[in-house]
Amino acid sequence: MKILEIEELAKKIQILKFKGKKIVLCHGCFDLMHIGHIKYFQASKKMGDILIVTVTPDIYVDKGPGRPVFNQDLRAESIAALECVDYVAVNKWPTAEETLRLLRPDIYIKGQEFEKLEDKTGKIQKEYEIIKEIGAEIRFTHEIVFSSTKLINEYLK
Numbered sequence: 649m650k651i652l653e654i655e656e657l658a659k660k661i662q663i664l665k666f667k668g669k670k671i672v673l674c675h676g677c678f679d680l681m682h683i684g685h686i687k688y689f690q691a692s693k694k695m696g697d698i699l700i701v702t703v704t705p706d707i708y709v710d711k712g713p714g715r716p717v718f719n720q721d722l723r724a725e726s727i728a729a730l731e732c733v734d735y736v737a738v739n740k741w742p743t744a745e746e747t748l749r750l751l752r753p754d755i756y757i758k759g760q761e762f763e764k765l766e767d768k769t770g771k772i773q774k775e776y777e778i779i780k781e782i783g784a785e786i787r788f789t790h791e792i793v794f795s796s797t798k799l800i801n802e803y804l805k
Contacts, residue, residue, distance in 0.1 A: 650728040654737040657700065658750050664698050665754075672696035673753035675744040677704045679716040681726045684759075687791035692757040693732040695787055700753065701727050701736045708742040710769075743771050748778040756786050763788045 652660065661671055674692050678685055678701075693699040703723050709716045716723065720738045728736045739747050748756060756779050762772045779786050 650733065651724050651736045654702070654740055654747065654750065657735055657737045660735065661698075661700070661751055661753070665752075669698050670696035670755065671698050671700060671751075671753045672755045672757055673700045673702065673748070673751060674757050675702045675704075675739065675747060677709050677711060677716060678723050678727060679709065679711065679718055681723075684792055685727075686730065688757075688759055688789050689727070689730055690732050691789040691791050695757060696755055698734045699732060700751065701733050702739045702744065702747050702751070703727065703736065704742075705738050705740065708739075744775050745778050748775060748782060748784070752782050753784055756784055758786065758788055760788050760790050 665671060672692050672695050674689060689699065689701065703720055706716055706720045718726070724736045724738055727733055741747065744756075756775065758772065761767075765772055765776050767773075776786060
């Protein structure tokens, strides 16, 4: 089973790390799965042995009214369907901060749009502090970037 409860995933990661596996984590809303997400996951997988993806829970998606379009279970299922993804969990918190502390990945991966460690919400800056705290590393993919919000607003409304 690729979709696990986050606590169960934390135990699984401990075992995988003990076996010498390099754990890579991607986190986000991933509301409307698109080619940008797929390329991001594929590039992320190449940076380690095990690709974990955590999804923002519905109650904390802050993308505007009517969002998320797809509920957390459907978002997790669509990500789990990808061959490059090893495990998926729905996060329990508004941001990835506690997730990073719980899962303790070797590498946390974001898209290049976050490379300057700036975003209007301040989340990436806080996540970066946790990355340093847990002794992990942050890396950035350089793939084609799309915005689910823009795609939804321009083409699906």
